[in-house]
Amino acid sequence: MDKKQADKKREFARFISKSEPGPGDGGRTGSWRVARPVIDLEKCIPAKKGRPACFKCWAFCPDGVVTKTVPPEIDYEYCKGCGICASECPVCAITMMAETDFAKKKAG
């Protein structure tokens, strides 16, 4: 690419929809959730082993809201409740709990 073309190029497509995957990229997606993923630490592989392992939930979460930590944690501010983590977890450690049930449970 010659210099002139490079200069010309830069004047165009100043705004495109490009972003990095991460919490909040799609807005406050936590408000979309009707069911929340809850991790059972008795079953979760890294939690059980006490060292980094598996992390399929982290890898598959489309909103990047699961941490790659021991144990993995979910940011419910942005978790949209899609359930992908629950269906990807190899040991079924994640269950999708209806938000209404969660609210009732919280209220005692």
Add this chain to the structure above:
Amino acid sequence: MHIIDSGNTAAANGVKLARAEVIAAYPITPQTPLTEKLSEFVDGGEMDAQYIPVESEHSALAVCIAASSAGARAFTATSANGLLYMSEQVHWAAGARLPIVMCVVNRGIGAPWTVWNDHQDAISQRDSGWIQIYCCDHQQIIDTVIQAFKLAETVSIPVMVCYDGYILSHTYMPFEIPDKGRVDAFLPRISPEYRLDPENPVNLNTVTLPDIRLDIHGKTAPGYMEIRHNLHTDLRSSISVVEEIDAGFKKNFGRGGNPLIEPYRCDDAEFVAICLGSLSYQLRLAVDKLRNDGIPVGVAGIRLYRPFPDQAVREAFSSKKRLIVIEKALSYGNQGALCGDIRAALYAATGSRPDISNYIIGIGGREIQTNMLVDLLEKACTGTEKPGTEAEWIGLRM
């Protein structure tokens, strides 16, 4: 090298010279011989490209979108209902700012089913955000295809190269295939604005909020409206890029010079016929005939239809007495689409404005005989009445 061959072959040779890397297309009349030719080129090792056969036009453009997002030079072609079937992806490709080139071999759209030529297919997509260029002969087809890749990659906007089904796609005429080495020099690979890169994963064109927002690094990211406004302003800025690329092409290959509007005997004309596509060359015959009778008439083919060269339209036509806009498509329930654009452009003219009459012709392949054009122009040029506001249909038989 000069050859005598079809418009579709001219287009295929343009794509080959442009070194398209990914071709995905679904055959549809009258585009089919173009994609067959390209698959022959790829199969015979004449082109180093991936030819991806797909099950529909929607998938054809989806493949091009993916390929272009990955940084490959991508090409597709279609006609009529095929273009309509890919319409969702047509808009997507523009919004995603992908430099895809597509030939639209113009054909009427169903219902009722037709395979013959008019311009309704491309006109129906004029507001999609693509650049639209119309060709008048085979030489323009091959030259425009080559320039279209340069244009698309310079402005990051996809380009439709439109040419008349059958009238150009299937007829044979002589044209020059430009020299390969000179095309390579004219059309170097421009690195795309962005490309998919596994080392640096990004989200492209995900749900984009109405308002601007902070991205995950706390930097302000544009909202949907900023991104769309940028597409529009870049389209407007593309008009001068079209002119620059044409000038560069002319310098290298000796052809071109009228990339926005192609005039014929317009300088001293009081009356000018305006149209899209090959019809403008047929109208030259009618113009010559009427000139012999002393009528000061010319014809201008609009080559760049989107972005609309409204400034050039004002400069070329605001001092004329009458414009005769003849179209093979219309905005149903209103008027010819081109006529509406010409009227809007001239409304902004300061000082005088010509009368404008609008004619619809050749819909669904209804034959356009040159003597019909002579009659039409003669009446429009010599009539004393002001033209009405309604488009008049020429050639109706019932």
